[in-house]
Amino acid sequence: AARLQSAAPVGGVLVGHETYSATRSAIEFRPAPPVEAKGKAEPVRAWLALRATSPAGERPLTRVPIVGREHETELLRRIWEDVSTQRRPALVTVFGPSGIGKSRLGLELAQHVTSLGGLGLRGRSTPYGASSPYSAFGQHVKQVAQIFDNDELDEARRKLRAAVSDLVDGLEEAEAHATHLAMLVGLEGSGEATDRETLFFSARVLVESLAARSPTMLLFEDIHWADASMLDLIEMLAARVRDVPLLLLALSRPELLTERPTWGGGLPAYTTLPLERLSEDHAQALAELLLERAGTSPDQADVVARTAEGNPLFIEELAASVVERSTVDAGLPTSVRAIVAARLDALPPPERALLVDASVIGRVFWRGALARIAP
DSSP states (O other): OOOHHSSSOTTTOOOOOHHHHHTTTTTEEEEEEEEETTTSSOEEEEEEEEESSSOOTTTOOOOOOOOHHHHHHHHHHHHHHHHHHHTEOOOOEOOOTTTTTTHHHHHHHHHHHTTTTHHHHHHHHEESSSSTHHHHHHHHHHHHHHTTTTTTTHHHHHHHHHHHHHHSHHHHHHHHHHHHHHTEEEEESOOOOOOOOHHHHHHHHHHHHHHHSEEEEEEEEOOGGEEEEEEHHHHHHHHHHOSSSSSEEEOOOHHHHHHTTTTTOOSSSSSEEEOOOHHHHHHHHHHOOOOHTTTGGGGGHHHHHHHTOOHHHHHHHHHHHHHHHHHSSSSSOOOHHHHHHHHHHTOOOHHHHHHHHHHHOOOSSSSSHHHHOOO
């Protein structure tokens, strides 16, 4: 790392193979001359980071066709049809582990909504860097008001007031709602403290006004990272918005239910959609498609599919690894290892310790042998 840092150009970022492999889908790189590194027999391969390929917080998604999700796609489209034709709001939560395809499914529905003339807004919760507990909803508001991250605060507030005035009747009422929304999404640094119910009411007015004009879908990605207040806001909208075509689509890992076991309980129109891993046939088909698109023989598609165990992201990363190294025997890609490690780290200590013991037995283990190690 020190050799790469010293070899980097002024104002530039030079990375090695691990960082390049883990971030190439989010950052555009250019190959750089190999770096002579002390203690290394061969020069170290290096890449120069050029630019981000997507906005901060956005998850880059490939344009590979969805494989094996026909039932889930059709279900979401039917729910959207009911919402838009019967003007009946609904909340849908898609549950699944990392890399199972939640974001891709949400993006496909958003594109379907806009193709039919509806409004699709995307917001994502992140485990880092959120300036407001309501950052995901704040992204929706900024899209409506066309507020950009590099806008000065005064300009952002002006845009928000203009957007709310266009949607809400009455100058004084619109001004009040714009002020409350600015507080809610972190655009108002000062002012009198306002109770949460008042802020939530302004959020509801905005959402109802949007949906009254055009069928609207609000996509909330990664709500397992959302602040409790953000979850409260989503449930409030689902419970109190009436007689407008509004779909609230939330994407989450299953651990949300550990922190919030009552999520969605008692709501009038709530649907849970679990995403399971791909079947063997679908996993094989996806691996073959990815390898063929990369100009590589699909001979190792069965190895890729079997190793990834039906996880679409793992299949994608392993296929990219095959293209680069011509084998998957060199080990899992950095991104896959990081996701698995993060899930293991999130387990309660007794369960994590049990898995460590099980790993001594092997990839396949059984109760009798494990009980001898950890009674």
